[in-house]
Amino acid sequence: MPTRQRGTSPTNPWAALGALCMGLFMIVVDTSIVSVAVPAMVHDLHTSLNAVVWVTSVYLLTYAVPMLFTSRLGDRYGPKRLFVAGLAVFTVASLGAATATNIQVLIAARALEGLGAALLTPQTLTLVTHLFPDGERGRAMGVLGATSGLATITGPLLGGLLVDHLGWEWIFYVNMVLGAAALGLSLRVIPDWRPGHARRIDPLGILLSSTGLALIVFGVQNGKSYDWGEIAGPVTVPRVIAAGLILLGAFVLMQASTRSEPLLPLRVFRDRNFSAATVVTAALGFSMTGMFLPLVLHLQTSLGLSPTKAGLLTAPMALLSAVMGPFTGRLSDRMNTKHLVLSGLVGMAGGLALVAARTTPGASAWQCVPGLLACGLGMGLVLVPLNSTAMGTVQPELRGTASGLYFTARQLGAVLGSATTSAVAFSKGTRAAYLPLILVLLLGAAAATAIRRTRKTELNT
Known part of the structure; x- marks a missing residue:
């Protein structure tokens, strides 16, 4: 285990992982937390629904687009420096969003938040892969994956509570508190490791x-x-x-x-596990993000639930996914991750099918719970092994690039999922919106069959 970095004090990798999880949780929550605050923003800022849609759109845009470049910057200047810079940008931007008095300022602040997220996110997998040897990496990825899954599903619940009781501004004030805490911890416990692989900017x-x-x-x-x-x-x-x-x-x-240090070394795709995991993570981003719009529309519009009650209905799914993370992390150190990923994707597809079957005007909201629990179980089986699979056999000099590609694929999947379910839900109804999600998960399961089991000696090559 790397417990000391050259020129720094001894490093506790688990403390560093805690800082990484705090930053990642804050970033991922912000991809979904704004959705429940849209009506309040329209009212308080005296603006239109189309204008408020840009509060989410611009965040996804500035989050997804720069990650290939920011991952390369991590290779050149060190992932800790980029992680800390991302935290600082995100925290300052959250102050701008919380104090915005018009929609133009809010959109600008959200664009800056997305840039901070793009600086921060690719560094997490790079640092975890560096800090933890193969025997412990699965457990570390388990904690990181559980954090990501919990954050994705916690957004609507936390957003509902804050909007109902304190106001929409507090979804950004909370970011400031979390960001400041994560920034202080990161400066103290994350090692200033510089891979030094990238010497040229393209x-x-x-x-x-x-x-x-x-x-x-x-x-x-x-x-x-x-x-x-x-x-x-x-x-x-x-x-x-x-x-x-x-x-x-x-x-x-x-x-x-390009022969000399391309921005995207295409040889990274020769790693079959990385290529398969990248396709699967795009499918996962598509479905995890896309499922919330039809669910929220059904619970709040058709059944008349408040944002808080609608969020509480997703809480068991979030808890189950989080509990499964460390467990599947340990399993991924001992077995072929393909079986875990396949089981999880099929479980999520089955869960969404159950939710769709209960999305009817006369059905009780609680009838959606079995399907949501199946989704939570599936997410818990997929998220952690997939992260380990993506980074496990990538050559050390390509890890920054691989991490950037991996997260870019997930964000692009999220954008496509959000757009697809929006179009289907408003034209064909919320029940029909689950069909593309199910189909994409099954396509992801087909891609997951290419994952091969690796020997431990391969993991640090």
Whole structure:
């Protein structure tokens, strides 16, 4: 176990993991916590629903787009420095969001929060993979995965409580408290390790990848606002998305021909476990994010539950997922993670099918609980082994890149999931919105069959 870093005081990896979990929890909660505050924001800021939608859209946009670049910065300057910088940016931006008196300031602050999240997130897996040897990495990933899963599902519950009792501003004031605590702990316990792998910045690669991703995320996330048609003059949503795909294609071709330190070393995809895990995490992001809109619409609009009561209904799912995390982390150190991931994805698909079957006007809200519990169990089985699988056999000099790609894939999946379920829910009804989620989970299960069992000697190569 790495207990000392050159030029620093002795390091306790479990204390460092605690700081990483605090930062990651705060970041992930913010992807879902705003949804329950939308009506209050519309009322208090005297604005339109379309304007408030940008509070979520801009966060996802500035979160997903820069991660390929920020992961590379972690390789060059050290993951601790980027993690701390991300925490600082996010905490300051939260103050701006909490004190915003108009929608324009709030949207700008949320954009800055997304940038902080993009700086912070890719460094977590890189640091965990460095700090923990193969015999303990599964347990560490278990704690990290449980934190991520719990944060994803806790957002609506915490948001409902804060909005009902204190006001929407408090979803951002809480970030300031958590951010300040995480920042102080991180400076003290995370080692200032610098891999030193990346010595060159690729400005053209950054421009192509960032612009391409930004166009795709913008088009998908906001397509419904423009009825999937004209944005301005000849600029339409399909053309924006097509332009993004063309730029990403040009980026990949350029990276393939670059011999000296490309922004995206394509050889990372030769690792079969990483490639399979990246596809699965995109499917997971699609379903975990996409499931909340139809669920919230059914519980609050059809059944008339308050934000707090609707959030409380998801609490057992969150607790079950969190409890399963450390358990599956230990299992992932001892067995082929493919079986855990497959079981979890199929369990989540079955759980969503049960929820869909109970999404009827006359059904009690509590009839959704068995399906939600199945989803929580499935998430608990998938999240931790998937993280371990993604990073377990990646070459050390590629870990920063791999972490950035992995989280970018999950965020893009989340954007697609949110947009897809929104479009289906408003056109076909909330019950129909679960079908694409189930299909994507099953596609993820098909990708998971490519995961192979690794020998312990491979894990630190």
